């Protein structure tokens with residue numbers, strides 16, 4: 594089959610034609626006759642034919658629409674309801690073609706990791722625990738804890754979260770893991786090993802420690818400024834803050850976002866990112882979950898190694914930084930947890946924490 598043959602096919606007009614092409618792509622890519630390295634290219638080629646290219650990046654917006662853009666972005670990260678389109682229901686939809694289920698690809702993933710050291714990186718909220726209305730009650734199941742314990746017996750395992758380490762540790766309660774809290778700005782190693790040093794020897798890195806007083810100051814201001822908005826909650830994640838919108842009536846979202854914007858205007862050394870019905874405020878330093886992943890690999894002795902296979906599982910926009918690092922390094926796999934199609938740099942998908 595040549596590219597020419599594919600390109601002349603009727604594009605995206607008939608779902609029957611699309612389904613046939615999707616099936617064809619799946620069967621070609623699942624064929625043992627092909628080198629595995631060819632699979633992503635075949636998927637991309639068919640994706641192009643079916644008009645499944647990733648959504649275009651948004652055009653740069655003017656300052657005045659900043660707040661609306663934040664809100665759009667939060668909505669896109671966590672839609673209230675999964676729309677029942679054919680895209681979501683088809684067992685082989687365009688979405689699953691581009692980003693197949695990690696469960697279906699498990700044999701392949703295992704095969705790709707042969708002879709390499711697997712290192713696992715796991716986001717917390719929405720990955721290990723289901724999304725719930727109250728951030729203080731985002732518990733994970735006993736089964737998940739037992740699975741993590743087992744995982745850590747076999748591979749170095751890290752939790753990479755937007756939460757502060759103390760909070761995420763209070764949910765996970767496993768001393769044998771690495772923890773990268775505050776979006777990777779607070780990294781600690783396992784605390785169950787005997788250490789020769791005294792004090793808090795498990796701290797590996799805190800690249801934003803100078804921002805601590807500023808973050809606390811902004812936390813107090815935000816708590817005060819947002820207390821009149823019913824349902825609003827500000828969470829102190831040590832080196833960053835979260836302003837929660839999940840329990841706020843949507844008609845008050847703009848007002849709440851405007852409050853956040855006004856406060857941030859006074860703090861140019863802080864920046865804002867959007868998550869699942871949450872605005873996250875953090876230092877402007879060039880540090881994110883991707884950098885934390887690289888730091889941890891380096892700490893484990895795999896800085897320039899070809900013999901490592903990092904597996905990163907996450908559900909949020911902030912996890913994309915880690916997926917990008919894996920793509921750039923050409924190592925391991927990024928797995929996005931999502932029930933709905935999203936623009937992502939992950940290779941594979943899982944639907945929810947149960948599948949994780």
Ligand SMILES: O=P(O)(O)OC[C@H]1O[C@H](O[C@H]2O[C@H](CO)[C@@H](O)[C@H](O)[C@H]2O)[C@H](O)[C@@H](O)[C@@H]1O
Nearest residue numbers: 717718724725726728731754755835839869871
């Ligand atoms: O990096 P993560 O571990 O995914 O942390 C990102 C944010 O997760 C939490 O908020 C999210 O989960 C809450 C509980 O399910 C939910 O109520 C909220 O709407 C979600 O955005 C956490 O509370 C935030 O501080 C983190 O920034």
